[in-house]
Amino acid sequence: MTRPVDPSTTAARAGLGVGDTGDGADLVAPLNLASVRAYADLASVDEAMDGRDVYRRYGGGNPQRLEEAMIELETVPGRAVPVARVTSSGQAALLLASTLVVSTSRPRVVVVRPCYGGTDSLLSGPLGNLGVRVSTVDLPADGGGDHGELVAAAAGPDVGAVVVDVITNPLIGLTDVPAVAAAAHDAGAALIVDSTFTPPFLFQPFAHGADLVIHSLTKHLAGHSDVIGGVLLVDSTHEASDWLDANARLLGVNLSPFDAWLALRGLRTAGLRIERGSENAAALADFFADRPELRAVYYPGVSGARTAALAERLLPRGRGAMLSIDLAGGRTAADAFIRGLAGVRLAPSLGDVATTVSYPASTSHRALSPQQRVALGITDGLVRISVGIEHIDDLKAEFAAALVAASAG
Ligand SMILES: Cc1ncc(COP(=O)(O)O)c(C=O)c1O
Numbered sequence: 017m018t019r020p021v022d023p024s025t026t027a028a029r030a031g032l033g034v035g036d037t038g039d040g041a042d043l044v045a046p047l048n049l050a051s052v053r054a055y056a057d058l059a060s061v062d063e064a065m066d067g068r069d070v071y072r073r074y075g076g077g078n079p080q081r082l083e084e085a086m087i088e089l090e091t092v093p094g095r096a097v098p099v100a101r102v103t104s105s106g107q108a109a110l111l112l113a114s115t116l117v118v119s120t121s122r123p124r125v126v127v128v129r130p131c132y133g134g135t136d137s138l139l140s141g142p143l144g145n146l147g148v149r150v151s152t153v154d155l156p157a158d159g160g161g162d163h164g165e166l167v168a169a170a171a172g173p174d175v176g177a178v179v180v181d182v183i184t185n186p187l188i189g190l191t192d193v194p195a196v197a198a199a200a201h202d203a204g205a206a207l208i209v210d211s212t213f214t215p216p217f218l219f220q221p222f223a224h225g226a227d228l229v230i231h232s233l234t235k236h237l238a239g240h241s242d243v244i245g246g247v248l249l250v251d252s253t254h255e256a257s258d259w260l261d262a263n264a265r266l267l268g269v270n271l272s273p274f275d276a277w278l279a280l281r282g283l284r285t286a287g288l289r290i291e292r293g294s295e296n297a298a299a300l301a302d303f304f305a306d307r308p309e310l311r312a313v314y315y316p317g318v319s320g321a322r323t324a325a326l327a328e329r330l331l332p333r334g335r336g337a338m339l340s341i342d343l344a345g346g347r348t349a350a351d352a353f354i355r356g357l358a359g360v361r362l363a364p365s366l367g368d369v370a371t372t373v374s375y376p377a378s379t380s381h382r383a384l385s386p387q388q389r390v391a392l393g394i395t396d397g398l399v400r401i402s403v404g405i406e407h408i409d410d411l412k413a414e415f416a417a418a419l420v421a422a423s424a425g
Pocket residue numbers: 105106107108132134181185210212213231232233234244245246365
């Protein structure tokens with residue numbers, strides 16, 4: 017048996033030597049913007065129509081190169097190779113996934129919260145108008161509760177899918193994905209895992225019961241805040257995989273070649289970036305732990321023995337590059353903290369090569385009332401940090417200065 021290479025090796029070599037491998041061929045796949053190809057006669061066009069290169073909406077060319085890299089990264093040794101499509105956004109990946117697992121006999125989706133706000137809103141908004149029904153399960157903010165039992169209580173025979181984030185946003189809790197998978201499967205439903213905060217270098221959802229896996233490529237995988245993109249991977253032994261190609265072609269949710277080219281370039285350093293970002297985030301979680309300016313620090317595994325054991329089990333290679341802090345002085349302190357940062361920018365996204373912060377009360381959770389936010393643990397002092405690859409001493413110095421600014425108000 018050949019030894020599987022580490023995912024960071026796979027990523028570093030993504031797209032190399034694909035296509036023309038002769039002497040003098042391009043080392044990296046060139047960018048091809050053609051939206052359609054031309055043929056000599058009807059026999060050739062007939063043959064081409066079954067493939068993906070004839071028309072750009074079918075996802076051939078640069079998007080397919082990126083798709084192949086993501087398939088390799090999400091393949092679990094010893095298991096079937098998944099099928100995939102890269103999409104025009106993470107949201108488009110969820111839309112495509114929904115068309116594969118929701119049906120008239122199973123119109124309900126169980127959304128495990130906290131999750132990315134757009135998940136709830138897409139399923140109950142535009143897809144709700146098309147007949148999708150949503151039930152929500154709220155995981156306790158303190159990391160407690162049996163996640164499997166909570167999902168089982170909501171998953172009946174009309175449920176087509178359960179949707180869950182591996183790391184919850186913005187309180188950076190860790191979900192017991194295998195327990196949720198078991199509950200979904202007991203109800204005959206598919207499990208869709210949004211693994212955006214846990215790229216395959218840290219966690220492979222198919223090894224833990226996922227049937228469908230989503231990433232927003234926009235974040236860590238592309239990593240340079242210049243691409244919007246997504247990917248949907250489907251376990252090829254699941255019936256949903258049969259319709260992936262047809263539904264992707266019909267929905268027209270494909271990624272553009274230029275975005276695919278940029279995302280593949282970003283992906284090649286993603287292993288290294290995630291490793292460093294995770295190390296930096298863990299070091300910052302320690303650094304923030306005893307600071308009197310803070311009410312809480314949120315990072316996988318820090319809130320008690322049970323969550324520590326879960327993090328040990330699910331994320332042995334690193335706990336991700338996301339953490340959140342709750343400033344005791346509320347909005348005034350959060351504003352002073354953000355203004356006190358010398359180089360870290362405030363930006364309502366995540367996953368850049370450099371560290372950024374966001375303020376959930378004004379961005380992702382803006383639509384909720386203050387009372388609803390507090391009930392979810394999203395206080396006016398909460399600042400989410402997406403940790404980049406800077407030197408840790410520089411990050412500590414910058415955050416220490418910002419905490420001083422926060423306490424001065
Ligand atoms: C966890 C998660 N999933 C999905 C999305 C949606 O991705 P996109 O903005 O690429 O559509 C986001 C965006 O912030 C996200 O954070």
